[in-house]
Amino acid sequence: MSVNQVMVIGAGQMGAGIAQVFAQSGLKVKLNDMNEEALNKGITGIEKRLQRVVDKGKLTADEQAKANELLSGTTDLNDASDCDLVIEAVVENMDVKTKVFQSLDEITPAHAILASNTSSLPITEIAAVTKRPSQVIGMHFMNPVPVMKLVEIIRAIQTSDETYQVIEEMTKKLNKAPVEVNDLPGFAANRILMPMINEAIFAVHEGVASVEDVDTVMKLGMNHPMGPLTLADFIGLDTCLYIMEVLHDGFGDSKYRPCPLLRQYVKAGWLGKKSGRGFYSYE
Ligand SMILES: CC(=O)CC(=O)SCCNC(=O)CCNC(=O)[C@H](O)C(C)(C)COP(=O)(O)OP(=O)(O)OC[C@H]1O[C@@H](n2cnc3c(N)ncnc32)[C@H](O)[C@@H]1OP(=O)(O)O
Numbered sequence: 001m002s003v004n005q006v007m008v009i010g011a012g013q014m015g016a017g018i019a020q021v022f023a024q025s026g027l028k029v030k031l032n033d034m035n036e037e038a039l040n041k042g043i044t045g046i047e048k049r050l051q052r053v054v055d056k057g058k059l060t061a062d063e064q065a066k067a068n069e070l071l072s073g074t075t076d077l078n079d080a081s082d083c084d085l086v087i088e089a090v091v092e093n094m095d096v097k098t099k100v101f102q103s104l105d106e107i108t109p110a111h112a113i114l115a116s117n118t119s120s121l122p123i124t125e126i127a128a129v130t131k132r133p134s135q136v137i138g139m140h141f142m143n144p145v146p147v148m149k150l151v152e153i154i155r156a157i158q159t160s161d162e163t164y165q166v167i168e169e170m171t172k173k174l175n176k177a178p179v180e181v182n183d184l185p186g187f188a189a190n191r192i193l194m195p196m197i198n199e200a201i202f203a204v205h206e207g208v209a210s211v212e213d214v215d216t217v218m219k220l221g222m223n224h225p226m227g228p229l230t231l232a233d234f235i236g237l238d239t240c241l242y243i244m245e246v247l248h249d250g251f252g253d254s255k256y257r258p259c260p261l262l263r264q265y266v267k268a269g270w271l272g273k274k275s276g277r278g279f280y281s282y283e
């Protein structure tokens with residue numbers, strides 16, 4: 001199957017990054033968000049980032065113009081009717097995601113592949129709400145999408161080999177490295193990363209060290225590019241909490257219990273960089 005037209009649903013930090021990478025790789029991509037303000041913010045962000053890449057001499061003005069031409073925005077999900085591949089990147093919530101997949105199943109052509117960028121939710125359950133479960137797959141990009149090389153490709157129990165092959169080839173075309181994983185809670189990336197972040201929050205909660213010092217330990221002691229609390233703010237504390245809940249519910253093991261301080265921050269609306277405050281302030 002050849003992929004000519006792509007749609008990305010959700011113009012937040014991940015959706016906008018994914019749409020940018022598709023356009024930069026020469027593919028026609030529509031970015032969709034039901035919220036017009038979020039859509040405009042996503043498109044403006046992509047344009048600014050492309051300009052920065054040109055300023056650094058890593059993209060020519062012609063390539064920039066081509067990428068801008070290949071990218072369009074829409075608030076109407078019905079515009080997925082001519083898409084060969086749709087990647088969903090809306091909020092990490094099963095009810096919201098399944099509603100989007102049910103609508104896409106009605107709107108898109110029968111051959112279209114429906115992928116989710118979910119961080120942790122079961123692809124098997126998402127696939128089951130569609131009439132094309134063999135064409136549903138996880139395509140998990142890392143943040144920031146234009147920089148990070150990895151894409152976890154998650155096979156639902158129903159995913160066909162053909163669907164997997166199309167997504168693996170597409171990942172390589174985007175100049176990313178695919179890793180195949182099975183559909184267990186948190187997949188590989190977040191099963192390993194998120195308990196580390198949660199433990200860093202417990203260390204602060206229990207008074208082991210300050211936010212800054214926990215980050216310094218991991219940056220200077222383990223050579224991590226960002227401390228775990230800076231990274232949590234960058235990912236979004238709501239997303240971190242959703243992922244911990246999926247791990248906790250999915251494995252039924254108390255080692256995955258979300259730290260009460262993480263819950264409190266999310267309840268306060270302190271979601272990290274995107275809301276202006278998390279473990280740090282971003283005024
Ligand atoms: C939650 C999940 O489901 C899965 C996940 O995604 S978990 C999160 C995974 N991501 C990480 O762990 C990120 C860890 N952090 C890092 O790797 C680095 O701190 C970083 C790449 C984000 C920034 O690197 P840095 O060296 O501190 O900063 P900086 O020099 O400004 O940036 C390096 C490059 O990244 C680019 N960059 C930084 N932030 C960016 C962004 N948000 N969008 C696009 N590009 C970005 C910069 O433009 C720069 O590009 P050049 O090399 O072409 O100049």
Ligand SMILES: NC(=O)C1=CN([C@@H]2O[C@H](COP(=O)(O)OP(=O)(O)OC[C@H]3O[C@@H](n4cnc5c(N)ncnc54)[C@H](OP(=O)(O)O)[C@@H]3O)[C@@H](O)[C@H]2O)C=CC1
Nearest residue numbers: 010011012013014033034035038089090092118119143235
């Ligand atoms: N943050 C990260 O580091 C990573 C996140 N992910 C996953 O990517 C997905 C998105 O995360 P992220 O980009 O961080 O989240 P954001 O909160 O930045 O963006 C989500 C966007 O989706 C929009 N949206 C919500 N519901 C719908 C809908 N029904 N139709 C269209 N748009 C909708 C939101 O609009 P509004 O704001 O108006 O609600 C918002 O613009 C999640 O599943 C997350 O787990 C994967 C890898 C890394």
